[in-house]
Every structure is written in structure tokens, then in C-alpha cells.
Amino acid sequence: MIIEEDVPLTVDISTQIEQQDNNTDKTWPISVRFIVVSEFCERFGFYGLKTILPFYLHDFLGFTEDTSTMIIHAWVFFAYSTCVLGGLLADSYLGKFKTIVYFSIIYIFGSTALSIFSIPGITGDPPHAWGAFLALFLVGLGTGGTPNDNRRRCASHC
Numbered sequence: 001m002i003i004e005e006d007v008p009l010t011v012d013i014s015t016q017i018e019q020q021d022n023n024t025d026k027t028w029p030i031s032v033r034f035i036v037v038s039e040f041c042e043r044f045g046f047y048g049l050k051t052i053l054p055f056y057l058h059d060f061l062g063f064t065e066d067t068s069t070m071i072i073h074a075w076v077f078f079a080y081s082t083c084v085l086g087g088l089l090a091d092s093y094l095g096k097f098k099t100i101v102y103f104s105i106i107y108i109f110g111s112t113a114l115s116i117f118s119i120p121g122i123t124g125d126p127p128h129a130w131g132a133f134l135a136l137f138l139v140g141l142g143t144g145g146t147p148n149d150n151r152r153r154c155a156s157h158c
Contacts (some may be wrong), residue, residue, distance in 0.1 A: 003043050038104065038146070045111060046143055050076065056118070061129050082144020089145070107142025110135050137157055 050072065057068035090099035117123050117131025 033040030034102070038100070040108060042104070042143065042146055043156075045107075046079070046139070049111075049139065057132070061127065061132060063129075068070070075140055078137075079140035079143040082141055084144075085141075103142050103145025105142075106138055109144065110138025110140075110142055113138060 053072055053075075054065075054068050056067055057063045057071055063071065086099060086103055090096050094102065114132065114135035117127060117135055120127060125133040
């Protein structure tokens with residue numbers, strides 16, 4: 001058995017770490033920045049709406065507390081189950097980027113519709129529940145298309 005003298009038998013990890021630390025390209029791609037901002041805004045809007053929705057349904061639309069709770073749980077279930085639809089469209093038909101853009105637009109329309117339909121006189125005085133349900137449907141549909149793709153895209157860029 002021949003052992004060569006100039007081949008090191010150990011690996012110097014400190015040299016490799018210093019080489020990684022000297023890497024000057026430490027900026028994120030612009031798509032990752034968009035993903036982070038988009039995900040933050042979408043989650044902030046969803047959980048903010050989920051927080052004030054019981055008061056809106058009970059105090060403003062006149063539902064009982066039990067009915068308000070049932071509506072909220074059904075809406076959250078719908079929002080989280082539409083991730084399957086978003087994943088199917090992203091993987092089979094539209095692609096990642098178009099799916100996120102289209103579902104984000106649906107989400108924005110739903111949030112805007114909920115704000116507009118909450119104004120007394122737009123759907124009646126007091127406002128009717130159909131405007132709130134339509135807006136919640138759009139928000140739930142928009143919620144389902146974005147989170148699964150955003151996290152996967154961010155992981156693929158980092």
C-alpha cells in the first residue's frame with residue numbers, strides 16, 4: 001500500500017468557511033423580495049380580517065354568535081382547502097408565476113369588495129349578507145392560490 005505524502009488526510013473546514021464568508025453577492029433576487037412582501041401582506045390581511053370578522057358578522061350584520069362562529073370556520077376551511085386548486089392550476093395549467101398573480105388579484109378584489117359592501121346603502125341599509133359572503137368567497141379563493149406557491153418559490157430561490 002502506497003501513501004502519498006502531499007495528500008492531506010484531514011479537511012480544513014475553517015478555510016472553506018472563510019471562503020463562504022468572503023462571498024460578496026449576499027443580496028436576494030427581486031423575485032424573493034416580492035414573495036416576502038406579498039406573503040406578508042396576504043397573511044396580514046387574512047388574519048386581520050379573521051380577527052375582526054366575528055364583530056362584523058355579529059354586531060353589523062346581526063348574526064348570532066353561534067352563526068358567526070360557524071361562518072368563520074367554514075370560511076377558513078374553504079380558504080385552506082383551495083390550496084389544492086391553486087396547486088393544481090400552478091402545476092398543470094398556468095405555472096407558478098401566473099397562478100400567484102391571478103390569485104393575488106382575486107384576493108385584492110375580495111378585500112376591496114368586502115370594504116365596499118360594508119358601506120351602508122351599497123347593498124341595503126343595513127348591508128345584506130350576500131355582499132359579505134361574495135367578498136369572503138373571493139378572499140378565500142385568493143388565499144388558497146398563493147401560500148403554497150409562495151413558500152415553494154422562495155425556497156427554490158434561496
